[in-house]
Amino acid sequence: MELTGLLQIAPFQGMKEEELVAFLFGSPNSLKCFEPGDVIVRQGNLCKGLYLLASGSVRAGMINDEGKELTVEEMKAPSLLASAFIFATENRFPVNVEAVEPCEVFIIGKERFLEFMHLHPLMMQNFLKDISDRSVFLSKKLNEFALLNLKNRLLKYLETHSVIHNQQEVAQRLGVTRPSLARALSELVNEGKIKK
Template sequence: MELTELSQIAPFQGIKEEELIAFLFGSPNCLKHFDSDDIIARQGNLCKGLYILASGVVRAGMINEEGKELTIEEIEAPCLLASAFIFATESRFPVNIEAIKPCKVFIISKERFLEFMHLNPLVMQNFLKDISDRSVFLSKKLNEFALQNLKTRLLNYLDTHPTIHNQQEVAQKLGVTRPSLARALSELINEGKIKK
C-alpha cells in the first residue's frame, strides 16, 4: 500500500501527505485485511463510514432471492467503496463487496470524515465530485440494463473486451444466465455481427 497512491484518489487530491497520514491512522479509524473471497460488505448492511480500498481488487455485485448474480464492476485499489451511500438517509450498501485478491481497507467513521471535510474544503469539493461521478456511472449502468437488449449489451461489452475467455463470468457481468449468453453469441455470429 502506497500512501502516495491514496493521495491521488478523490477526495484526497491536493492535500499534504502528512495530513492524509494523520487522518487515516487517527482514532477510531481502522485498517482491515481481507483474503481472496472474503466478504468486505454485504448488500443491505449499514454503511457506517468511508471505506477506502488501499490495496487489492474487489468485485461489487448484487444477488437476488433466487441467487441470480450481477457484477456491477471490479474495482482496483486505490479507490473509495460505495462513496455515494455514506451520507444517505438510508445508508446501506447497495451491493456485496467481495475481495478478488487480498485487500487492505481503511474504515473511517462518518463523523471523523465529516470533520475532516469541514477542516479541508478541497476534500469536500473533491468528495462531491466523486459521488457525482459515481451517480453518472450508475445511471449509465441502469441504462444498459433497463433499456438495452442482451445482444446490444453484449456488443457493447465486446467493444471493450474483444475476447470472451469465461462465459459464466461474462454472463454474471451482464446479469444473465450462461445459456442466454451462449444463445445471444450464436445469434450475433449467425447475423455476421461478430466472428467466432
C-alpha cells in the same frame, strides 16, 4: 500499501501526505485485511463510514432472492467503496463487495470523515465531485440494462473487452444466465456481427 497512490484519488487530491496520514491513522479508524473470496461488506449492511480500498481489487455485485447474480463493477486500489451511500438517509450497501485478490481496506467513521472535510474544504469539494461522478456512472449502467437488449449489451461489452475468456463471469456482469449468454453469442455469430 502505497500512500502516494491514494493522494491521486478523490477526495484526497491536492492534500499533503502528512494530512492523509493524520486522516487515515487517527482513532477510531481501522485497517482490515481480506483474502480472495472474503466478503468485505454484504448487500444491505449499514454503511457506517468511508470504506477505502488501499490495496488489492474487489468485485461489487448484487444477488436476488433466487440466487441470480449481477456484477456491477470490478475495482482496483486505490478506490472508494460505495462513497455515495455514506450520508444517504438509507445508508445501506446496495451490493456485496468481495475481495478478488488480497486487500487492505481503511474504514473511517462517518463523524471523523465529516469533521475532516470541514477542516479541509478541498477534500469536501473532491468528495462531492466523486459522488457526482458515481451518479453518472450508475445512470449509464442503468441505461445499459433498462434500454438495451442482451445482444446489444453483449456488443457493448465486446467493444470494451474485445474477447470473452469466461462466459460465467460475463453472464454475471450482464445479469443473465450462462445459457442465455451462449444463445446470444451464437446468434451474433450467425448474424456476422462477431467472430467465434
